[in-house]
Amino acid sequence: xxxxxxxxxxxxxxxxxxxxxxxxxxxxxxxxxxxxxxxxxxxxxxxxxxxxxxxxxxxxxxxxxxxxxxxxxxxxxxxxxxxxxxxxxxxxxxxxxxxxxxxxxxxxxxxxxxxxxxxxxxxxxxxxxxxxxxxxxxxxxxxxxxxxxxxxxxxxxxxxxxxxxxxxxxxxxxxxxxxxxxxxxxxxxxxxxxxxxxxxxxxxxxxxxxx
Amino acid sequence: xxxxxxxxxxxxxxxxxxxxxxxxxxxxxxxxxxxxxxxxxxxxxxxxxxxxxxxxxxxxxxxxxxxxxxxxxxxxxxxxxxxxxxxxxxxxxxxxxxxxxxxxxxxxxxxxxxxxxxxxxxxxxxxxxxxxxxxxxxxxxxxxxxxxxxxxxxxxxxxxxxxxxxxxxxxxxxxxxxxxxxxxxxxxxxxxxxxxxxxxxxxxxxxxxxxxxxxxxxxxxxxxxxxxxxxxxxxxxxxxxxxxx
Numbered sequence: 011x012x013x014x015x016x017x018x019x020x021x022x023x024x025x026x027x028x029x030x031x032x033x034x035x036x037x038x039x040x041x042x043x044x045x046x047x048x049x050x051x052x053x054x055x056x057x058x059x060x061x062x063x064x065x066x067x068x069x070x071x072x073x074x075x076x077x078x079x080x081x082x083x084x085x086x087x088x089x090x091x092x093x094x095x096x097x098x099x100x101x102x103x104x105x106x107x108x109x110x111x112x113x114x115x116x117x118x119x120x121x122x123x124x125x126x127x128x129x130x131x132x133x134x135x136x137x138x139x140x141x142x143x144x145x146x147x148x149x150x151x152x153x154x155x156x157x158x159x160x161x162x163x164x165x166x167x168x169x170x171x172x173x174x175x176x177x178x179x180x181x182x183x184x185x186x187x188x189x190x191x192x193x194x195x196x197x198x199x200x201x202x203x204x205x206x207x208x209x210x211x212x213x214x215x216x217x218x219x220x221x
Numbered sequence: 222x223x224x225x226x227x228x229x230x231x232x233x234x235x236x237x238x239x240x241x242x243x244x245x246x247x248x249x250x251x252x253x254x255x256x257x258x259x260x261x262x263x264x265x266x267x268x269x270x271x272x273x274x275x276x277x278x279x280x281x282x283x284x285x286x287x288x289x290x291x292x293x294x295x296x297x298x299x300x301x302x303x304x305x306x307x308x309x310x311x312x313x314x315x316x317x318x319x320x321x322x323x324x325x326x327x328x329x330x331x332x333x334x335x336x337x338x339x340x341x342x343x344x345x346x347x348x349x350x351x352x353x354x355x356x357x358x359x360x361x362x363x364x365x366x367x368x369x370x371x372x373x374x375x376x377x378x379x380x381x382x383x384x385x386x387x388x389x390x391x392x393x394x395x396x397x398x399x400x401x402x403x404x405x406x407x408x409x410x411x412x413x414x415x416x417x418x419x420x421x422x423x424x425x426x427x428x429x430x431x432x433x434x435x436x437x438x439x440x441x442x443x444x445x446x447x448x449x450x451x452x453x454x455x456x457x458x459x460x461x462x463x464x465x466x
Contacts, residue, residue, distance in 0.1 A: 064323050064463050087329030096320025102259040103252070114248040115328035119240055144259065 013076040014039050016061075016168060016199060021070035023056055031057055033070070036218050038168070043190060043200045043213055048220030054203040055095055057220070058172050061201065062092045088117070091166035093174060097157040101146030105137055105156045108145060109163060116164045124163075131162040135185065150177040158182075161189045169193060171202040187211075245330050249338030256315075257346050263311050264346035271304040271351050275358045286363040293362035294372070294423035298416055301351045301376060305383045306405060308347040312339060312391040313458065314400075322395070323462050332455035340388045340451070348380030364427055371426035371436070378439040379419040385446035386411045392457035396464065415442055 014037035023031040030053040038044055048054050059065030061072050063079050063086065072079045074086040099108040106128055113124040132138045135155040145153055154177050161169065169190075175183055187210050190200050194213040202208075208215060240248075257263050278296045282288055316322040325335055355376055356369050364372070390408035394400035422435035 059463075062327060064326060066463050084329055087327055090327060090329075092324070092327055094320055094323060096318075096323075098320040098324040100252070100256055100316075100319060100321055102256045107252075107255060111248060111252050112324070114240060114244070115325070115330055117240055117329075119244055 013073075015075055016201075017073040017076075018057075018061060019070055019073065021057065021060055021067045021072070023053065023060070024068050031067075031220070034220070035070075038199045038201060040167075040197045040199060041194050041213070043194050043210060043215045044202075045208065045215050045217045046201070046203045046220060047205075047217055048203075052221035054220060055172055058092075058170055058201065058203060059094070062090060062170055063087075064092075089167040090170065091116075091160060091164050091168070092170045092172075093157050093160065094172045097153050099145050099153060099156050102144055104142050104144055105132060105148075105159070106141045108156060109159055112160050113163055116166070127163055128159070131159040134162060135159055135182070151179060151182065154178055155182060158186060158189075161186075161193070167198055169198065169200045169202070171200065173203055173205075175204050175206060175208075239330055242331075242334060245334055246338045249335050250342055253339055253342035254345075257342065263308070264350065267304040267308040267347045268350040268354065270307055271300050272354060272358070274300045274303065276361070279361070290363045290365070290427065293359060293364045294420040294427065296362070297355060297358060297372065297376075297423070298379070298420040301348075301355075301380060302383060302409075302412055302416055304351055305347055305380055305387060306408060308343065309384075309387040309391045309404060309408070310401060312343055312388060313395045313461075314391075317395050317461070322458065326459060326462050332458065333451035336388060336392070336451040336454045336458070340384050340454075343388075344381055344384040348376075348384055351380060352376045364423075367429075368423060368426035371432045372423045374436060375419045375422040375432070375439055378436065378443050379415045382415050382439070382443045382446045383412055385443075385450035386415075388454040389450055389457060392454040392461060395458060395461035415439065418442070 016038040017035075018037065019035050021031055021034045022029070034057060036044065046054050046057060056065055060067045063072070063083065074082060074089070079086045099105075103111075106125075109128045109131070110121070110124060113128070114121075118124050129138065129141070132141050135158065137152060137155055137159070140148060140152060145156055148156065154174075158174060174186055178186065187208055190202070190208070191210045191213050193200055194210070239245075275296060278292065279289060282292065313322060316325065326332060352373055355372055359369050359372055360366075387408050389411075390404045393407060394404050397403065418435045418438045422432040422439065425432040425435060
């Protein structure tokens with residue numbers, strides 16, 4: 011059997027005397043969508059941070075294409091799109107400026123075509139009226155939409171989304187679901203946490219329960 | 222939307238997605254500049270602090286021109302050191318709080334280069350203004366006019382070095398509550414050489430001695446910090462980002 015693309019093996023995390031994550035193992039292959047479920051405080055965010063490499067596991071490791079992500083960090087980071095609990099956008103900058111930075115950081119060297127893609131993405135998220143307002147003046151849901159616009163701009167193979175549906179309205183929710191379905195249909199991988207069940211047409215959503 | 226597929230596949234190959242050095246630096250510099258521009262307190266505060274602290278000394282030690290001229294190099298240097306230190310808190314903490322720091326770490330781009338870009342803008346907004354008002358304050362202290370170019374040159378080299386050294390401390394304390402005191406304890410000892418040679422350069426120039434030696438040592442400190450500080454700060458940032466839940 012061939013190696014899964016992303017494999018999380020025996021991840022264990024202690025918080026003081028409490029065992030937060032106990033030998034968590036799962037794997038993802040191209041086209042898979044995996045939803046991590048669990049109560050508040052069951053370690054969902056911790057687990058996702060460890061997968062991305064911004065958290066440290068006491069035991070266990072994460073493997074990308076069979077190699078520990080601590081060794082092939084560059085390759086893994088190129089394939090990874092992480093949208094965390096914190097939106098990762100600067101409140102002083104407008105949606106356009108924030109997304110330009112993300113395009114550049116993800117390796118694009120063509121500002122003109124970036125700008126075109128960004129306006130299309132902002133249109134899709136009905137943020138085009140708000141593109142020139144500093145993000146701190148946007149509502150929580152709109153700020154979430156700005157960070158989710160990255161799903162249209164970056165062609166990363168693995169999406170790690172921590173509570174992507176927080177503060178989104180119904181339209182935003184179905185937009186995210188359709189994006190996930192499309193990404194999986196194109197052979198991408200999605201690892202996400204949500205409390206609400208998600209309806210992704212045509213793609214099977216695997217679930218993994220914590221705690 | 223079928224174009225997505227080919228884009229995804231191309232990521233799979235070993236082709237790195239890194240952008241050019243200049244392109245990354247300009248992106249970071251532009252970002253920092255815009256953020257600072259819309260947050261004027263960030264760069265106005267250290268400057269005001271510097272001016273106020275320096276102007277307190279004549280009130281404390283008395284207005285005798287001879288005394289003032291003899292303490293001026295030390296006062297200007299210590300005050301600029303403290304002003305730079307004061308401004309260091311904003312270097313990484315805001316990015317840490319809104320989650321952009323972890324995005325920078327995970328971007329796969331060169332983190333030392335990102336740090337360098339941030340430090341350069343930090344210096345432009347905190348070190349450079351000090352440099353520009355220093356002649357005025359030097360005159361206030363009755364410092365010989367001939368020594369003012371040396372004062373400015375020493376501050377140019379020195380504040381850049383301080384910003385670079387400070388970035389290590391700021392990176393080590395990122396995400397900690399009340400990091401101010403810890404930051405001072407970490408950074409101030411490392412700043413001592415800069416302070417010694419900076420103020421002694423001005424002192425030498427004020428006494429009509431050559432300040433070339435001290436300035437060269439300051440330049441050497443700057444080059445050393447330029448080579449090592451971004452690397453060290455980048456490592457510390459990686460640790461700082463992963464230390465949280």
